[in-house]
Amino acid sequence: MILRIDRLKREQLRLNQKVSIKKLKKRVRYIAGVDVARNQRRLFGAVVVLKFPELEVLEYTWAHAVEKLPYIPGYLSFREIPVILRAYKKLKKKPDLILVDGQGIAHPRRFGLATHLGVLLGVPTIGCAKSHLFGDYKLPGIKRGAFEFLKVNEEMIGLVLRTRDGVKPLFISPGHLVELEDCQNFVLGSAIKYRIPEPLRIAHMLATKKARGFDV
Numbered sequence: 001m002i003l004r005i006d007r008l009k010r011e012q013l014r015l016n017q018k019v020s021i022k023k024l025k026k027r028v029r030y031i032a033g034v035d036v037a038r039n040q041r042r043l044f045g046a047v048v049v050l051k052f053p054e055l056e057v058l059e060y061t062w063a064h065a066v067e068k069l070p071y072i073p074g075y076l077s078f079r080e081i082p083v084i085l086r087a088y089k090k091l092k093k094k095p096d097l098i099l100v101d102g103q104g105i106a107h108p109r110r111f112g113l114a115t116h117l118g119v120l121l122g123v124p125t126i127g128c129a130k131s132h133l134f135g136d137y138k139l140p141g142i143k144r145g146a147f148e149f150l151k152v153n154e155e156m157i158g159l160v161l162r163t164r165d166g167v168k169p170l171f172i173s174p175g176h177l178v179e180l181e182d183c184q185n186f187v188l189g190s191a192i193k194y195r196i197p198e199p200l201r202i203a204h205m206l207a208t209k210k211a212r213g214f215d216v
Contacts, residue, residue, distance in 0.1 A: 008075045012111040018119050021105065021174045024097070024182045026124075028052050031190060032095035033199025034088075034117065036080045037211035041067045045083035046207035048199055049095050053189055055198045061090035062210050074108055077116035084117060095123065097178070097186060099199050103127045104173035104183075106134050106150055106158040118176025125175030126183050127158070128200055132171050142166050145188060149180075159184055163191040170195070 031052040037044045048060040063086035069079040080102075103112025104127030112133070118125030137160045140146040144165050150158035150173065158173030159180060172183045190197040196204070 005072060005075065008072070008078055009109070011078075012075075012109045012116075015116065015119050016109060016111045019105070019110065019115055020177055021179055022177065024124050024178045026096055028096045028186065030058065030093060030095045030097075031055075031186065031199055032098045033101075033197065033201070033203035034084055034098055035101040035200060035203040035207045036083060037204075037207035038067070039211040042211070043067050043080065043083045044207045044211040045080065045087040046203045046210065047084070047087045047091060048203045048206060049091060049093050050190075050199050050202075052097075052186075055190060055192065057202065059091060059093050060202070060206055061087045062206055063087040063090065064210065076102060077111070077113040080113060081116055081120065085120070088121070098123055098125045098175075099128050099187070099190065099197055100125055100175060101128060101130075101200050101204065103129050103133050103171070104158065104175035106171060106173035108134055110157070112173070112175070114173070114175030124177035124182075126178055126186060127171075127173045127175050128187060128197060129171040129173075130168075130196075132160075140169055147184065156180060161187060163188065163197070164195050167195045 046062045065083040100114035104114040114125040114127030135150040140148045146162045
């Protein structure tokens, strides 16, 4: 296991050299959500593409694969990337931006699932996690849109963002080819009714449905 983790770490550090955090210049007409569910030793990846800002579902795909790597904290992307890519390749309409249920650069090696996916696809990505992994923060105010920066030694690596009044905040960080302001704008712009942005909420429902319906 130690040798495997060392190999994964080296791969993260190698790919991290390709990460670009910069302002998103292209107009976003299609926004996607990506999520993965698990049943026994199988993973179910779902990708949903919505029109933006209308948030009308245009297309969805899914795929499943045998789990080849156990859950290792900090290395989740290596377990989930293969099934996500399998689902993504089925899309006819490719998105301009992808929201990922996971971390972006708010990660010990600045290489969470959203960053890994963005680098491999060459597509702008935003990490949108429900729980904290890395960095220091204060809780934001209770109103929708309130935020505090997620920091490491004064370096701003993400946002702790309230998407609904009085609900738990989300931990948002750039994945690839976006910056913090983009993260704030597109997460709030797609979280119109629930705590979770609509592309991710629908992708989660699809992945969960496929996992639950799988006959082991």
